[in-house]
Amino acid sequence: MKKGFKDIIWNAMGSTLNAVNSLIFLIVVTRINGVKEAGIFTIGYATACLLYTIAVYYGRAFQVTDNTNEYSDKDYLVNRYISIFITIIIALLAAIILNYKFHKLLILLLLTIFRATDALAESLYAVLQRNDKLAIVGKSMTIKAILCYICFFIVDLMTNNVAMAIVAIIVINLILIVIYDKRQLKNCETSFDTFDKHHVWRLFKDGAFIFIFTFLTIYLVNSPKYVIDLTLSEESQTIYGIIAMPATVMSLLSNFICHPFLVKIKEVLAQKNYKSLTKIVLLLLAVTTLLGLFIIIVAFFLGIPVLNLLYGLELEQYKWPFMLIMIGALSYGLWQLISQILIAMRITRSQTIIVVTSSILAAVLSYILIQKSALIGAGLSYMIVMTFVFLLYSSLLGWTLVKRSKS
DSSP states (O other): OOHHHHHHHHHHHHHHHHHTHHHHHHHHHHHHHOHHHHHHHHHHHHHHHHHHHHHHTTHHHHHHTOOSOOSOHHHHHHHHHHHHHHHHHHHHHHHHHTTOOHHHHHHHHHHHHHHHHHHHHHHHHHHHHHTTOHHHHHHHHHHHHHHHHHHHHHHHHHHOOHHHHHHHHHHHHHHHIIIIIHHHGGGSOOOOSOOOHHHHHHHHHHTHHHHHHHHHHHHHHHHHHHHHHHHSOHHHHHHHHHHHGGGHHHHHHHHHHHGGGHHHHHHHHHTTOHHHHHHHHHHHHHHHHHHHHHHHHHIIIIIHHHHHHHHTSOOGGGHHHHHHHHHHHHHHHHHHHHHHHHHHTTOOHHHHHHHHHHHHHHHHHHHHHHHHHHHHHHHHHHHHHHHHHHHHHHHHHHHHHHHHHHO
């Protein structure tokens, strides 16, 4: 198997399995622990994903496409340790401020720690990818995902305790980071020997805009869930979580389509070859759009029946909220792809302005529509906001490419 094809296959497999982990976990919790517990898990996982952006901070694309060589791998890793510690503290404080009962607090804290282990692995994955070992990254994600699915199911089935199941997958992730991920770095060109504390803290400054718009991006995607948590029941939270879960496939598309091209994008940017970059961008957008439309068509005919089968619930009355979410998810996948390109180009300030503006829209629109139309309103607000952000991102990327091509 040719290396480029091998990278794409393993990255796609690993990204797919990780993108659907919340779907798998929610199926298990709904089936074993019931709809109410699934609602607690849903909002806990959504909040943990929001807090994950603090742990991962600048993200893998920033580290992989760093052409300056100013920061060592150890600088990035130490910075990641600090951001993870901050994330866990914030999760605890948030749960206390929101007056969560102990069980809900515990679920949120454990899910945050689980996502923090993913953030730690991402720092090592960036080093592997920069050394042209994306296939190894994909293998690691695949192994972790499969083992986590198995352990989560077995522990929850045996104990009927979601918290214990989350502890099990945290342990799995940590073990694999030590015995697999770190060992793979031995065959790479790395700079883990020393770190500069000034560089470590400067990374927080240099990655600030990336963090802000990534944090708000996750908020935008999950804004209906936070409004539901405040205004509707935990059962409604479970239903929304179920019908919104397939939308993760769209963000998955942008990841496994874009990631294999990051090193190539880094090269053409170093050469200032914006004609080649434009061709790459158009190709990625075209492929993502075609696959996204295919997924929407399949979802229209098979989505609800499959969800009924998976979760053991009757969801026919939620078909239109589901379809609104899937249409919005295509826009989400496209603007996530564009965002990766813009990060590689170090266009971060403008992205921050877009997501700050869109977050205000999302907060207001979600509250109004959900109060008025419950889950139909949730799906409609999601679709409107995702489409709005995609149009702004497309305009920003087009304007940037035209401007740089002329300079």
